[in-house]
Structure formats: C-alpha cells, structure tokens
Amino acid sequence: xxxxxxxxxxxxxxxxxxxxxxxxxxxxxxxxxxxxxxxxxxxxxxxxxxxxxxxxxxxxxxxxxxxxxxxxxxxxxxxxxxxxxxxxxxxxxxxxxxxxxxxxxxxxxxxxxxxxxxxxxxxxxxxxxxxxxxxxxxxxxxxxxxxxxxxxxxxxxxxxxxxxxxxxxxxxxxxxxxxxxxxxxxxxxxxxxxxxxxxxxxxxxxxxxxxxxxxxxxxxxxxxxxxxxxxxxxxxxxxxxxxxxxxxxxxxxxxxxxxxxxxxxxxxxxxxxxxxxxxxxxxxxxxxxxxxxxxxxxxxxxxxxxxxxxxxxxxxxxxxxxxxxxxxxxxxxxxxxxxxxxxxxxxxxxxxxxxxxxxxxxxxxxxxxxxxxxxxxxxxxxxxxxxxxxxxxxxxxxxxxxxxxxxxxxxxxxxxxxxxxxxxxxxxxxxxxxxxxxxxxxxxxxxxxxxxxxxxxxxxxxxxxxxxxxxxxxxxxxxxxxxxxxxxxxxxxxxxxxxxxxxxxxxxxxxxxxxxxxxxxxxxxxxxxxxxxxxxxxxxxxxxxxxxxxxxxxxxxxxxxxxxxxxxxxxxxxxxxxxxxxxxxxxxxxxxxxxxxxxxxxxxxxxxxxxxxxxxxxx
Numbered sequence: 001x002x003x004x005x006x007x008x009x010x011x012x013x014x015x016x017x018x019x020x021x022x023x024x025x026x027x028x029x030x031x032x033x034x035x036x037x038x039x040x041x042x043x044x045x046x047x048x049x050x051x052x053x054x055x056x057x058x059x060x061x062x063x064x065x066x067x068x069x070x071x072x073x074x075x076x077x078x079x080x081x082x083x084x085x086x087x088x089x090x091x092x093x094x095x096x097x098x099x100x101x102x103x104x105x106x107x108x109x110x111x112x113x114x115x116x117x118x119x120x121x122x123x124x125x126x127x128x129x130x131x132x133x134x135x136x137x138x139x140x141x142x143x144x145x146x147x148x149x150x151x152x153x154x155x156x157x158x159x160x161x162x163x164x165x166x167x168x169x170x171x172x173x174x175x176x177x178x179x180x181x182x183x184x185x186x187x188x189x190x191x192x193x194x195x196x197x198x199x200x201x202x203x204x205x206x207x208x209x210x211x212x213x214x215x216x217x218x219x220x221x222x223x224x225x226x227x228x229x230x231x232x233x234x235x236x237x238x239x240x241x242x243x244x245x246x247x248x249x250x251x252x253x254x255x256x257x258x259x260x261x262x263x264x265x266x267x268x269x270x271x272x273x274x275x276x277x278x279x280x281x282x283x284x285x286x287x288x289x290x291x292x293x294x295x296x297x298x299x300x301x302x303x304x305x306x307x308x309x310x311x312x313x314x315x316x317x318x319x320x321x322x323x324x325x326x327x328x329x330x331x332x333x334x335x336x337x338x339x340x341x342x343x344x345x346x347x348x349x350x351x352x353x354x355x356x357x358x359x360x361x362x363x364x365x366x367x368x369x370x371x372x373x374x375x376x377x378x379x380x381x382x383x384x385x386x387x388x389x390x391x392x393x394x395x396x397x398x399x400x401x402x403x404x405x406x407x408x409x410x411x412x413x414x415x416x417x418x419x420x421x422x423x424x425x426x427x428x429x430x431x432x433x434x435x436x437x438x439x440x441x442x443x444x445x446x447x448x449x450x451x452x453x454x455x456x457x458x459x460x461x462x463x464x465x466x467x468x469x470x471x472x473x474x475x476x477x478x479x480x481x482x483x484x485x486x487x488x489x490x491x492x493x494x495x496x497x498x499x500x501x502x503x504x505x506x507x508x509x510x511x512x513x514x515x516x517x518x519x520x521x522x523x524x525x526x527x528x529x530x531x532x533x534x535x536x537x538x539x540x541x542x543x544x545x546x547x548x549x550x551x552x553x554x555x556x557x558x559x560x561x562x563x564x565x566x567x568x569x570x571x572x573x574x575x576x577x578x579x580x581x582x583x584x585x586x587x588x589x590x591x592x593x594x595x596x597x598x599x600x601x602x603x604x605x606x607x608x609x610x611x612x613x614x615x616x617x618x619x
Contacts, residue, residue: 001077002147003106004179006047007207010271016293017047018273019079019209024051024062025279031062032366034279035069039330039405041281042074044294045302047272050079050108050182053095064095068102072312072337073330073362078104079149082138083112084128092134096141103313108149108182109134109173132169132176139177150178152208154186154195155230163195167202174204181206182274185213185224188231189261193268210265213276214283215254218244251283259290303447305518306454306506318342323459323505323519324529324565326430327403331532334362347502347520355528358535365401365539372543375399378550383589385553386422393418393428401536402429409444414458417578421462425586427557429533430461432505434571440508452510458568459505459521460577463561465586469494475580476566482577485526486564489534493527500524505567521567534558 010017020041025031038049051066063080070076080099082092099107111131128134135148150173153166170181181199186192196208215221218240225232236257243249262273275284288294307321308329315333320343325332335356336342358364367375375397379385391397393415398406411418414433421428433456438445440452447454464472469486476484477496483503486494497503506519541554568576 001105002179003048003077003079003149004147004207006077007180007209007272010047011207011269014271016266016271016273016291018275018288018293019046020049020284021211021274021276022049022051022066022279024066031066034066035074037279037281038070038076039074041277041284042076042308044285044288046076048077048079048106050081050106050274053081053083053110053112060091060095064098064102067099067104068312069330069362071102071104072310072315073333075308075310075329077106077311078102079106079108080104081108081110082134083110084131084134087112087128089128089137092128092137093141096138096146100142100145101313103311103315105145106147106149107138108151109138109178110151130169130172132173135173135176135178147179148177149180149182149209150174152181152183152195152199154183154192155228157184158229163198167198167204170199171202171204174206179206180209182209183211184230185211185228185276186230187213187225187236187257187261188233189264191231192265196268196270207272208270209272209274210270211276212258212262212273212287213278214258214287215240215250216278216280216283217247218250220278221250221254251286254283255286255290258287262287262291305516306447306456307519312337315342317344319344319516319518320347320502320520321518322347322525322529323432323521324430324461324526324533326432326519327405328532330404331363334360335528335532345514346517347522355525358532363532365536365543366404369543372540376401376540376543378544378548379553380549381553381590382425382586385427385557386425386589389422389427390419393422400429401540402533412444414575414578417575421578421581424581424584425465425589426581426584427463428460429463429563430459430565432456432459434458434568434574436571440510448508448516449510449513452508452513454506454508455571456506456519457571458573458575458577459565461563461565463557464564466560466562468584468586469562469564471584472564472580479576479580481570481573482566482568482580483521484564484566485521485523486562487527487530488560488562489530489558493523495523497523503567503569521565526565530563533563 006017022034022038025034049070051063051070053060053063067078067080070078082095109131128137131150135150138146138148150170152170156163156166183192192210199208213224221240239253239257240250243253265273277284285294305319307326310318310333312333321332338356365372376388377384379388388397389400392400392403393407393411395406410433411431414431418428418431435445435454435456437453437455440446440448440454441450442454445454464486473484473486473494476482483497484495485497500523502520502522504517504520507515507517509515537554537558541551541558544551566577566580570576
C-alpha cells in the first residue's frame with residue numbers, strides 16, 4: 001500500500017499513526033538481532049517502516065535483503081531509501097528491481113551524503129546529480145508502482161542553509177513526482193510548524209511527515225542535535241541537564257519532552273509521526289505509550305487476520321493458512337515463497353502442494369548451541385522436558401523450538417489444562433481454545449474489520465508417547481465431532497479425517513463480506529509441517545554434545561514419539577478435547593532409563609504391549 005494513502009487515511013479519520021526507521025547493521029549477529037527487534041516492534045502497530053541506504057550504496061545488498069525480509073516475512077509495509085551518491089543507473093536499476101520483487105511499493109529518494117572519504121558531494125558519471133533526477137527516473141521506469149517520498153529540511157542541511165533555495169529544491173522534487181515529504185529530525189516544534197507554513201505558501205501540498213528522534217541518553221541527544229544542526233529549546237536543556245548522568249532518568253524526562261512536541265504536531269493537523277529508532281526500541285516505545293498510541297503490553301491493537309500477513313509480491317490478497325505455523329510465521333513464508341498463487345478466499349487447487357526445503361535460511365532453529373542450552377537448559381528426564389514446556393506456558397521461558405514468540409493471552413482460558421497435560425507427559429506445541437462469536441474488536445480473540453464476529457474450533461497439537469498413541473486414538477474415534485492426524489518422524493500417518501481437503505478452524509463473519517476462513521487444517525500441509533517440527537527437535541538435540549543425556553533424551557522423543565493434532569469440530573465445546581486424556585499419564589517421568597524402556601501407564605497399569613481391561617494396547 002502506498003504511504004500517501006496511509007497518510008491520507010490518518011488525516012481523514014483524525015487517527016494518529018506512526019512509523020519507524022531502521023538502518024542495516026554492520027555484523028551478521030547485529031542483523032539477526034535487528035530482525036528480532038523488528039519482529040517485536042511490529043506489534044506496536046507501525047503504519048510502515050523504512051530502511052536506510054548506505055552512502056555510495058554500501059551495504060546496498062543488505063538494505064535490499066532487509067526490505068524483502070521485513071515486507072514478506074514480518075508483514076511490515078516497507079519504504080526503501082535510495083540515494084544518488086556513487087550510484088550509477090545500473091545500481092539504481094538493480095535496487096529498484098529487488099524492491100519490486102520483494103513487494104515493496106514505497107521509495108524515499110534522496111541525494112544522499114558523500115562517502116566519508118569525500119568532503120563534498122559530487123555526482124558520478126552516468127549517475128544522478130540531484131534527488132529530483134532520481135525521482136523522475138523512478139517515475140519513468142515504474143510509473144505509479146512506487147510511491148516516492150523526498151526529504152525536507154526545516155533547519156537547513158550540511159551544504160545548504162539558505163531556506164529559500166531549499167524550498168525551491170523541495171518544490172522541484174515534488175513537481176518531479178514526489179508524493180510525500182519526510183523531514184530531518186528537529187526538537188524545536190515552533191521552527192518546524194513555521195517551516196510547514198512556508199512549505200504550504202510555496203504551493204507544496206503533499207503530506208509532510210515529521211522526523212522524530214527519541215532521547216536515548218544525554219550524550220547521544222547532544223551529538224545527534226549537533227550532527228543535524230537542529231536547535232534545542234532552552235526548556236529542554238533545563239529539564240535534561242540535572243539528570244544528564246542517569247540514563248534511565250534521561251529517557252523518562254525525554255519521553256515527556258518528545259511526547260509534548262508530538263502532541264503539538266498532531267494538534268496542528270499532522271497525524272503521522274516518523275521515529276528515527278537508531279535500531280533501538282525502548283525510547284520509541286516509551287513515547288508511543290505516553291501518547292497512548294501503543295498498548296502497554298505490546299500486543300497489536302488491530303489485526304486484519306488472526307495471523308500476520310505477508311506483504312510480499314502477489315501475497316497481499318492471501319487470506320488462508322494452515323494453523324501449524326501459527327507460531328513460526330517467517331518459516332511458513334519462506335517455505336511458500338516460490339508459489340505462483342496464494343490461497344485467497346479458500347484453500348483449494350489454486351495453491352501449490354510443494355513446500356520449500358528445510359535447509360532454506362530462516363527455517364531452522366535460531367540461536368547458537370550455547371544460547372539454546374542457556375535458554376532451555378539440559379533436560380535429563382521426561383520430567384525436565386515437561387517442566388520446560390510448563391515454564392513456557394507460564395511465561396517463564398519466552399520461546400520453544402516450535403514457537404519463536406512468547407505464549408499469548410489467547411491461551412489463558414485453557415492454560416490450566418495445558419499445564420496439566422505436560423505434567424502427565426504430553427508435550428504441547430500449539431493450541432487454541434474454542435470461540436463462539438467474539439466481537440472483531442475483542443482484544444484477545446478479535447480480528448478483521450469492526451462490526452464482525454469471530455469463531456474458532458478448539459485445537460491441540462502435541463507430542464505423544466508411542467505407548468499411549470493407540471489408546472488416545474481409540475478414544476478420539478469414539479467421539480463423532482473430533483478429527484485428528486498423528487504421524488511419526490519416519491511416517492506412519494494415522495487419521496480419521498474424511499478426506500484430504502481443508503477443515504476450517506478459524507472463521508469470521510463481517511458486514512458486507514462473505515464468511516472469511518483464514519486458518520485451516522489439512523493433510524498436505526500437516527505432512528510438510530511434520531518434517532519441520534521433527535527437524536526443529538533434532539536441531540535442539542544437536543545443541544548438546546553427542547554423548548550427553550540431554551541429546552539422547554530429545555533424540556528419543558523425536559525418533560519415536562507421534563506428532564498429533566486434534567480438532568473438536570463443535571465450536572460450542574470449550575474443553576471437549578482435554579477429556580480424551582483423562583487417566584492417561586507417562587510413568588517414571590523422573591527416571592531417564594525407565595522412561596526409555598518401561599513405557600507409560602494408564603491409571604497405574606502398564607500399557608507397553610500387555611492387556612488393559614481385556615484389550616490389547618500395542619497398536
């Protein structure tokens with residue numbers, strides 16, 4: 001979606017919106033850390049983000065990669081910076097091509113700063129002299145595909161302080177095709193508002209996006225103000241100087257100063273704020289919360305669908321996905337990135353049955369072996385494993401191999417039952433409670449446009465011991481409204497599903513729209529997920545030395561246990577799945593050797609091939 005349309009909507013509705021700027025880090029670990037931060041900051045609800053372009057195209061490949069990841073994997077509407085500095089047309093063409101392929105529809109066209117080794121800016125042969133030339137070129141090559149932003153300087157720039165000349169240049173950039181203006185950072189709101197008036201007097205009527213620099217520390221505050229030649233009001237210095245040596249106090253005072261500045265901007269009718277994050281989250285989040293623009297717990301306040309949409313090329317209309325990747329959004333996007341079409345309105349023949357290979361970047365287990373051992377410990381028994389899963393359920397652990405994010409409030413209504421299952425040796429991976437007509441604005445279960453109602457069937461996915469799988473399946477097949485899939489790493493699929501087609505487990509009813517069914521369970525997707533789920537567990541095992549009990553334990557579960565998903569198709573039943581497990585429990589959970597050899601129990605009786613109430617239980 002074009003940024004100009006987002007800005008117009010904010011102005012029309014008088015609903016404030018905001019965006020973030022990030023820059024490419026210099027190290028591989030820094031890139032991964034930034035991706036994690038971008039993922040978390042997505043939930044603050046930015047209207048878009050932008051990613052900077054290094055002087056002379058340095059790190060240009062990384063900029064293009066970050067645009068692609070943000071747009072496709074994290075569903076962040078992304079604006080790519082593009083500069084003239086040391087950029088011949090071939091480089092510009094390549095960058096625009098990559099942005100187009102990533103689904104990016106917004107470019108911020110800049111002249112750019114000279115590389116550090118050059119004192120003055122100069123165009124290269126075959127390149128562009130001014131930002132207006134770059135704007136014209138993009139318009140000629142791509143028409144209206146890209147919305148093109150340009151830079152504005154309320155307090156001048158490095159090599160030009162004449163305000164009249166800068167306004168002439170700004171008019172030329174807009175006349176060439178610029179559709180919105182992003183300003184240099186400032187701290188004196190009076191200077192900014194006076195400049196806005198002069199821009200309008202010049203006949204420039206496109207939206208103006210103020211650049212906001214949150215205050216991280218006193219030293220960085222002064223350094224950045226000096227770098228951009230922006231005026232600091234006396235009242236700001238008076239407020240910050242007494243706490244200059246206390247970073248936490250500086251952020252707290254700075255939060256109030258920046259928030260007050262933002263309120264004056266919004267009172268003047270400018271309803272969008274652009275935050276220069278410096279790849280940090282805390283100071284920006286504090287300002288947004290002070291302005292009541294972000295929820296205190298960091299969860300998104302509005303969701304178009306119950307899962308995070310990709311904004312990659314040809315994916316914007318995608319509205320159906322399997323539930324199995326509920327907690328691994330990026331992996332699903334990567335594994336389906338080569339599909340020609342994406343499900344829209346239903347999951348049928350239009351989707352490709354071929355999921356991508358497991359060795360693609362972004363699918364495997366995150367973190368180093370050492371980091372993962374520190375995060376998840378070194379389990380030596382099934383009890384240790386179960387306790388780890390329980391710690392995840394009660395938010396003491398922030399992730400598991402199968403879930404990259406903390407558990408959400410959606411699970412609160414069934415958390416007690418999930419904890420109980422793990423205490424009895426059933427390792428739960430994914431779940432959702434049944435929902436019968438929650439309003440679409442409900443903070444926990446709502447999604448989609450206002451005025452709608454959301455529904456979902458109870459769903460549970462877990463790892464089940466081989467000695468209990470037959471009894472669990474026997475119980476499931478006695479309940480008409482429950483369907484299941486169960487499979488081992490090597491295969492052996494078992495199911496009572498009436499066919500290979502999809503079973504909708506989430507749907508919504510909205511005014512003026514057909515019923516939307518965005519989350520499904522079906523055979524092909526489950527088998528693709530099976531490979532990934534067992535691979536993640538095996539990767540976890542390999543975080544431990546070859547001879548360690550932890551590796552032996554986790555490998556045993558991955559090689560011998562069943563991955564099971566269960567759907568209760570009567571959405572009126574809130575806890576119907578959990579009764580299937582009454583009396584089932586793994587025996588000897590505290591003893592690793594016993595767990596490996598003796599099997600679990602049912603009501604205290606062994607079920608490892610002997611009879612139970614006259615029935616064989618060895619499958």
